[in-house]
Amino acid sequence: MRYIANRSSGKQGHAIAGALAAAGMRVTLVSGPTQEPTPAGVLLKPVESAQQMLDAVEAALPADLFVGAAAVADWRIASAAEQKLKKSGDAPPALQLTENPDILKTVAHHAQRPALVVGFAAETEKVLEHAVAKRLRKGCDWILANDVSPATGTFGGDYTSLNLVTAGGIETWPHATKTEAAYRLTQTVATYFSTLRDA
Numbered sequence: 465m466r467y468i469a470n471r472s473s474g475k476q477g478h479a480i481a482g483a484l485a486a487a488g489m490r491v492t493l494v495s496g497p498t499q500e501p502t503p504a505g506v507l508l509k510p511v512e513s514a515q516q517m518l519d520a521v522e523a524a525l526p527a528d529l530f531v532g533a534a535a536v537a538d539w540r541i542a543s544a545a546e547q548k549l550k551k552s553g554d555a556p557p558a559l560q561l562t563e564n565p566d567i568l569k570t571v572a573h574h575a576q577r578p579a580l581v582v583g584f585a586a587e588t589e590k591v592l593e594h595a596v597a598k599r600l601r602k603g604c605d606w607i608l609a610n611d612v613s614p615a616t617g618t619f620g621g622d623y624t625s626l627n628l629v630t631a632g633g634i635e636t637w638p639h640a641t642k643t644e645a646a647y648r649l650t651q652t653v654a655t656y657f658s659t660l661r662d663a
């Protein structure tokens with residue numbers, strides 16, 4: 465075993481950054497390691513840990529919009545070994561974990577909170593119920609909820625089925641490519657800001 469990870473590819477976050485930039489928005493993309501090419505017109509800030517991601521996101525504030533699409537690990541190793549861990553006895557070593565910062569929650573409660581804070585909810589059961597609770601728990605405005613059970617192929621795949629959860633209710637979006645979903649989100653964001661402007 466070389467590392468423990470999830471199958472998130474970064475495709476959705478990159479597609480969203482690209483779609484927002486294509487619509488004329490100034491976009492900073494804070495991304496963990498990925499195979500995805502950097503979208504045109506986007507300022508890339510590469511990071512390797514949750515703390516680095518939080519630092520880079522805070523450095524990019526103030527902003528009008530925050531979209532948190534990264535599948536951030538909830539936990540990290542409490543103390544990384546300086547030396548190789550040698551086998552001793554038969555029992556596998558116990559991994560001591562400690563909690564990572566919650567970037568979405570931090571941004572949603574930030575002194576420089578963006579006007580619109582959007583998160584994702586990766587769920588494998590009770591998708592909508594969990595997403596509705598997650599929106600309130602994180603303090604964000606919108607949650608894009610999806611089922612990431614292995615059978616759906618969402619994690620790492622090109623397609624997604626999203627549900628937009630807002631204070632006003634739930635809107636189920638059609639099964640689509642992550643690029644199509646990114647353009648739909650961009651359109652929804654643009655409509656939201658033009659409504660705010662006209663209010």
Ligand code: CTP
Pocket residue numbers: 514532533534535536537538564565566567568569582583584585586587598
């Ligand atoms: N997220 C984050 N920082 C973390 C963990 C998650 O910013 N340390 C963000 C994700 O980018 C996503 C949202 O929080 O926008 C929900 O992530 P998800 O993995 O679905 O939920 P968790 O916060 O991990 O909650 P739970 O484990 O209870 O499902």
